[in-house]
Amino acid sequence: MNKLDCIGEPCPLPLMKVEKKIEQLEKGEELKIEVDHTCAMTNVPEWARKRGYKVKSEEVSFGEWEITITKTD
């Protein structure tokens, strides 16, 4: 399982880390990202959707989210 722990990291670090990590993934692989910055909750899914990736996100506890991106194409 590919995981990125971005808890406690301010923007734009989560997005930059996701961009780098996803490059290393094969098609069809999943990446889970844990974030606690609300702006990462906006810009990470937005970026992934723009590239046509599948995105799921859920609030695991108050103010902490887990975003799951599936790399397509």
Added chain:
Amino acid sequence: MNGKLRLPKQIKKILTKIFVRPWPYWVGGLLIAIANIIYLAVTNKYWAITTGFARFGAWLLEIVGIEVQTWAVWDYYEYLRPWKDRYTFSNLGIIIGALIAILLAGQFKWKKLKNKKQFFLALGGGWLMGYGARIAIGCNIGGLYSAISSLALNGWLYLPFIVLGILIGSKLLQKWLV
């Protein structure tokens, strides 16, 4: 009842859009422009941030007995004690306003430091920003935004160099932190 306020779905959606979701950039820009016009009209001074920080820091040094009033920097702007400085209050306004916004969004949360590296980076970055802003006699608000909006040329000179700084900063971020 589960103790939560029950609202019709449609109203809840609108409230979420206003208070929780980020506003588009153009709305934010327009509101800052309007607030800036009011600020200038009411106070007769342009909006700035770090001028207030410099005066506050100097005042702290004054308390411990350092003679700050004679410093050459006050040729550029007047030395005022924090309670007589309008920027103290507009800076407090920003903090209180941000607090109200995050409380309305229901997202207020204390955040822990991730590690020691983050602590030192934040400290170093803050110092560099503060030092740079004061050496330039203005941050991106007083030196860029207020300058350009009051048709001063120094704002336009500020612009390419702040963009250059951001470019270099982003490259360093990518290299050392990502």
